[in-house]
Amino acid sequence: MHAMQYEITLPADYDMEIIRKRVATRGHLLDDFPGLGLKAYLMRERRTGSPVNSYAPFYLWATPEGMNSFLWGPGFQGIVDDFGRPQVRHWTGLAYAEGPASGAVPTTATRLRLPVPEGVEPARFVADEAARALDPGVVACAVAIDPSRWELVRFTLWEQSDPPAQGDRFQVLHLSQPGRAGLRSGRQW
Numbered sequence: 681m682h683a684m685q686y687e688i689t690l691p692a693d694y695d696m697e698i699i700r701k702r703v704a705t706r707g708h709l710l711d712d713f714p715g716l717g718l719k720a721y722l723m724r725e726r727r728t729g730s731p732v733n734s735y736a737p738f739y740l741w742a743t744p745e746g747m748n749s750f751l752w753g754p755g756f757q758g759i760v761d762d763f764g765r766p767q768v769r770h771w772t773g774l775a776y777a778e779g780p781a782s783g784a785v786p787t788t789a790t791r792l793r794l795p796v797p798e799g800v801e802p803a804r805f806v807a808d809e810a811a812r813a814l815d816p817g818v819v820a821c822a823v824a825i826d827p828s829r830w831e832l833v834r835f836t837l838w839e840q841s842d843p844p845a846q847g848d849r850f851q852v853l854h855l856s857q858p859g860r861a862g863l864r865s866g867r868q869w
Contacts, residue, residue, distance in 0.1 A: 681717065681740060681741065681742060681772075681773030681776070681824075682739075682740075682741040682744060682747055682770060682771070682772065682773055682824075683738070683739065683740055683741075683770070683771040683772075683773050683822060683824035683833060683835065684738070684739040684741060684747060684768060684769065684770050684771075685736060685737065685738045685739065685768075685769050685791070686736070686737065686759070686766040686767060686768045686769065687734050687735070687736035687766065688734060688735045688736065688759070688763045688766050689732050689733070689734050690732075690733040690734060690735065691733065692726055692732075692733065694733050696723065696725050696727075696733055699723050699735045699853070700723070700853060702735075703721045703723075703853040703854050704853075704854075706758075707721050707853065707854035707856065708854075708856070709755070710750075710755065710856040710858070711856045711857075711858060712858045713746065713750065713755075713856065713858055714743075714745075714746050714749070714858075715741060715742055715743035715744075715745050715746015715747065715749065715750075715859070716739065716740075716741060716742065716746050716750070716856065716858050716859055717739075717740035717741060717742040717776075717857070717858075717859040717860060718739070718740050718820075718855060718856065718857040718858075718859065718860050719737055719738070719739045719740075719855070719856040719857075720737065720738045720739075720786070720789050720835075720837060720850075720852055720854075720855055721737050721852070721853040721854040721855070721856075722735070722736045722737060722738055722789050722850035722851065722852060722853070723735055723736070723850060723851050723853055724736065724848070724849070724850050724851070725851070728851075730849070735763075736850060738789065738791070738835055740773065740776065740822055740859075741773075742859040751768070769826075770826070771824030771825055771826045771831075771833050772824055772825055772826070772827065773822065773823075773824045774806050774810070774823045774824055774825055775806065775807075775810035775821075775822065775823040776820070776821070776822045776823075777810065777814075777820070777821055778818075778819070778820045778821075779814060779815065779817070779818025779819055779820060779821060779836075780814065780815075780816055780817070780818060781816075781817050781818055781819050781838075781839040782818075782819055782820060784819055784839040785819075785839075785855070786819040786820075786837035786838055786839060786852045786855060787838065787839065787840065787841045787851070787852055788837075788838040788840065788841050788842070788843055788849060788850065788851065788852060789835065789836065789837050789838065789849070789850045789851075789852050790834075790835070790836045790838065790843060790845045790846070790847040790848065790849055790850070791833060791834075791835050791847050791848045791850070792833070792834045792836075792845070792846055792847030792848075793831055793832070793833050793847070794809070794831070794832045794833075794834070795829075795830060795831055795832075796825070796830040796831070796832055802825075802830075805832065806823055806825065806832065809823050809832060809834050810823045815844075815845075817838050817839045817840045817843055817844075818836055818837070818838060818839075819837040819838060819839055820836070820837045820860075821834065821835070821836045821837070822834070822835045822836075823835075834847070837852065837855070
């Protein structure tokens with residue numbers, strides 16, 4: 681399993697309705713994309729308290745073939761054509777769990793990036809972060825790591841619009857989840 685995200689920072693006066701319309705008209709195109717576990721179409725807006733306007737989709741890939749098919753195919757080329765080529769962050773997936781609100785439609789996502797501290801057992805650190813999926817209001821939570829930087833990312837989908845969580849907050853515009861059933865098996869990578 682692989683986690684992936686690119687964040688496109690937009691001008692302060694950018695009409696974010698353009699992003700909403702883009703997702704409303706194109707979001708369904710990945711609703712059954714082969715190899716995709718889930719894609720959360722995310723957005724942040726300055727007018728709602730974010731430091732920036734941004735479009736920042738987050739992906740959980742069940743297969744590297746699916747991820748490669750997307751990155752080298754027309755889906756990602758559409759992003760490049762419209763916004764330029766963004767930096768794509770990539771983490772090795774470690775854990776996925778559905779939370780107490782797993783049947784709800786998520787409205788908010790949080791992304792917390794943490795360095796794995798020196799002198800801490802990496803497996804214990806990851807297990808502690810993965811356990812946060814049991815917090816009230818959690819729809820689903822994924823934990824992944826970039827071992828070249830020893831950076832952990834905890835990505836959480838929330839039922840409520842103002843979750844009690846640290847990290848960057850995003851509005852969830854759409855959720856494509858063709859492989860989420862396979863993720864729900866409780867499998868850890």
